[in-house]
Amino acid sequence: MAEPLLRVEDLHKDFGSLMVLKGVDMTLDRGHKTAVIGPSGCGKSTMLRCINYMEVPSRGHVYLDGEPFGERLVDGKFVRMSEKELALQRAHVGMVFQGFYLWPHLNARDNVAIGPMKVRGMPKREAYELAEAMLEKVHMGHKVDEFPERLSGGQQQRVAIARALSQQPKLMLFDEPTSALDPELIGEVLNVIHELAVEGRSMVLVTHEIRFARDVADHVIFLHDGVIVEQGPPDDVIAHPEHERLRAFLRQIMDH
Amino acid sequence: MEGFASKLVDLGGPLLLGATTTIAITLSALALAVVLGLALALIRLFAIRPVTWAIAAYVEVFRNTPVLAQLFILYFGLPYLGPKLDPFTAAIIGLGLNGGAVLSEVFRAGLVAIHHGQREAALAAGMTPWMTLRYIILPQTWRITLPPLGNYAIALLKDTAVVSAIAAPEIMFWARNLVTSTFETTFVYILAALLYFCLSFPLARLVEQFERRQRAWQ
Numbered sequence: 033m034a035e036p037l038l039r040v041e042d043l044h045k046d047f048g049s050l051m052v053l054k055g056v057d058m059t060l061d062r063g064h065k066t067a068v069i070g071p072s073g074c075g076k077s078t079m080l081r082c083i084n085y086m087e088v089p090s091r092g093h094v095y096l097d098g099e100p101f102g103e104r105l106v107d108g109k110f111v112r113m114s115e116k117e118l119a120l121q122r123a124h125v126g127m128v129f130q131g132f133y134l135w136p137h138l139n140a141r142d143n144v145a146i147g148p149m150k151v152r153g154m155p156k157r158e159a160y161e162l163a164e165a166m167l168e169k170v171h172m173g174h175k176v177d178e179f180p181e182r183l184s185g186g187q188q189q190r191v192a193i194a195r196a197l198s199q200q201p202k203l204m205l206f207d208e209p210t211s212a213l214d215p216e217l218i219g220e221v222l223n224v225i226h227e228l229a230v231e232g233r234s235m236v237l238v239t240h241e242i243r244f245a246r247d248v249a250d251h252v253i254f255l256h257d258g259v260i261v262e263q264g265p266p267d268d269v270i271a272h273p274e275h276e277r278l279r280a281f282l283r284q285i286m287d288h
Numbered sequence: 289m290e291g292f293a294s295k296l297v298d299l300g301g302p303l304l305l306g307a308t309t310t311i312a313i314t315l316s317a318l319a320l321a322v323v324l325g326l327a328l329a330l331i332r333l334f335a336i337r338p339v340t341w342a343i344a345a346y347v348e349v350f351r352n353t354p355v356l357a358q359l360f361i362l363y364f365g366l367p368y369l370g371p372k373l374d375p376f377t378a379a380i381i382g383l384g385l386n387g388g389a390v391l392s393e394v395f396r397a398g399l400v401a402i403h404h405g406q407r408e409a410a411l412a413a414g415m416t417p418w419m420t421l422r423y424i425i426l427p428q429t430w431r432i433t434l435p436p437l438g439n440y441a442i443a444l445l446k447d448t449a450v451v452s453a454i455a456a457p458e459i460m461f462w463a464r465n466l467v468t469s470t471f472e473t474t475f476v477y478i479l480a481a482l483l484y485f486c487l488s489f490p491l492a493r494l495v496e497q498f499e500r501r502q503r504a505w506q
Contacts, residue, residue, distance in 0.1 A: 086408055115417050123414025133405035137427045147413040150423055192409075199414060 035098040037062045037234050038083065038203055044091035045078050052078045054258035055092070060203070060251075063232045067245035067266070070255035071281055076238045077130075079255065080207050083236065084125045085118060096124065097202065123151050126196030130208040132188040134180040134195070140167060141176040144195045151199075159198075166194035170224045186217030190224055197228075204228065204235040211240060242285050246270045254278045299466055299476055306462035307483050309376070313458060314445045316380040321387025321444075322437070328388060329395035330421075343392070350389035356450050358382050363454040379451035379458075387444060394440065398433040399425065438495030445488050459483055 038060040045053040052075045060066050068076045081087040083094055085102035093110065094101040102118055103110040113121075134143050144163035148154040154162070167173050170190040180188055189209055196204060206225065210218040222244050229235065229248045239245050245252055245266060252269040254262045254277075262275050273279045332343045350358065359382040363373060373381065402425055410420040452461035463480040467473050 084412060086412065119411070119414050119416045119419075122412060125412070127409075127412035129405060129409060129412075131403075131405050133403070133409035135406060135409070135424055135428075137431065146423060147415070150419050151414040195409075195413065 036060055037097060038236070039095040040083065040092070041095070042092035043079065043082055043089050043094070045075070045082055045087060046090050052258055053082070056255070056260055058253060058260070060234060060236060062234055064251065065229050065235045065237065065249045066251045066253060067249035068236065068238045068253045068255055069240070069242060069245055074255045075258045076255045077207050080205050080236060080238050083205060084122050084127055088112070096121065119151070123199055124202045125205060126199050126201035126203070127205045128189070128192050128196050128207065128209050130211050132185070132192045132212070134188050134191055136180050139177050139179050140172060140183070140191045143180070143191055144198045147195065148198050162198055163194070166197045167191065169197065170194045184217060185213045186220045189213065189221045193224055202234065204233055206235060206237040206239070208238050208240065240285065242270060242282065254281070256281070295472070295475070299470065299472065299479060302462040302466060303459055303479055303483055306457060306459040307487065309456065310445070310448050310458040311487070313376070313379050313383065313448050313451060313456065314441070317383035317387055318441055318444055320380065320384030321391050324384065324388030325391025326395050328392035329399055332392070332396060333399060347389045347392055350386050355383065355386045355447065356453060358386055359451060359454050375451070375454050375456040378454055379448070379456040383444065383448065383451065387440065390440060391437070394433050394436045395429065398429040401432055402428050435495060435499045438491070438498055442488050442491050442495065445491065446484055
């Protein structure tokens, strides 16, 4: 069997005495999309952040393309890799944050182009062409010269998506990309993510948008209290939930 | 009138000469203070405990003692331990060390004001910690700290008067010498004050410009 694009093995994360993840396993094949749902504080963002080592797992391992992520195998033992090596690996994983985190001192074009220029050493002209193409892709081609503070939340998030795409990543991670947005701006961001999904990009999406998760994902994971309680195709998990906790969660979300 | 003109030339000449020294000391001490302050602020953020304690102690000692006392210790005290500094060098090092302590707090405030998401987004994009600092964090810190930095530069320019106490040949040093030899107390000190004003007023306008630009950026 071919190695999946992403494999997460026995992932644990604690912050002092607080156990956030208590053994999570998942795999993602190329071109597939997994949505992670669950109540606030269930560990879904932490899980996503462990995948690209923004948080260092307390136990367990992450593999991208079969290679250990954030670690190296030395004489059969896992050893943390250097920040430089980690940066090289992270370049293959695009991440979109709930809070956008565009760099305010750079305009939209530079926000997208600086990664390719500095990380991959791409010449400026080429990086700008790439940036403009990526901004076009998220329907922000008309705002390349704008600085973040002049953009709406939805526009900022779309630039942030373009920025992640400019890494030409193998995998995209979305950490509640619409949670910080006003309701009327959510649609434009979801549309862009939907387009990327249709393109066949591999992604892990942490979201509260259950309907969207159902439309976009081919696999849904329900995380509760640091463990996967239920998972499967969206039509099973969301339409016919088995566990009471998932049913209660869905009722709460749908009522909302 | 002719008497006034010749007096102006006689007294103004040495004072202008002093002004060049004032400028040289200000610029050199400022450069030292900026480099030192930024380095200390960065080290303090990332280093292990004993190092951060040592830096905190340095900052507190230099901020809470008069710069005049620091200059005397450096100029008169240091020779007992080893090197004897000339007044000009002692002035630059003294004001620079003092400014480093002041500015390290300014830079630290600027660095911690930047949301942690800025750093995370850079690391997620594949930047190394060094690239993150260089391209994402420092440019933003710079913009935040430019106005207080400018105000510090103005204060420093005026505070260089204190180094006349260790005979560094700047404006006040010459003013005092001229007063001793000519007894033109009022005229000399007004002239000296005017010189300081001519130096610091344009600098203050420049700082204002920076502040306006920064507001526009925010």
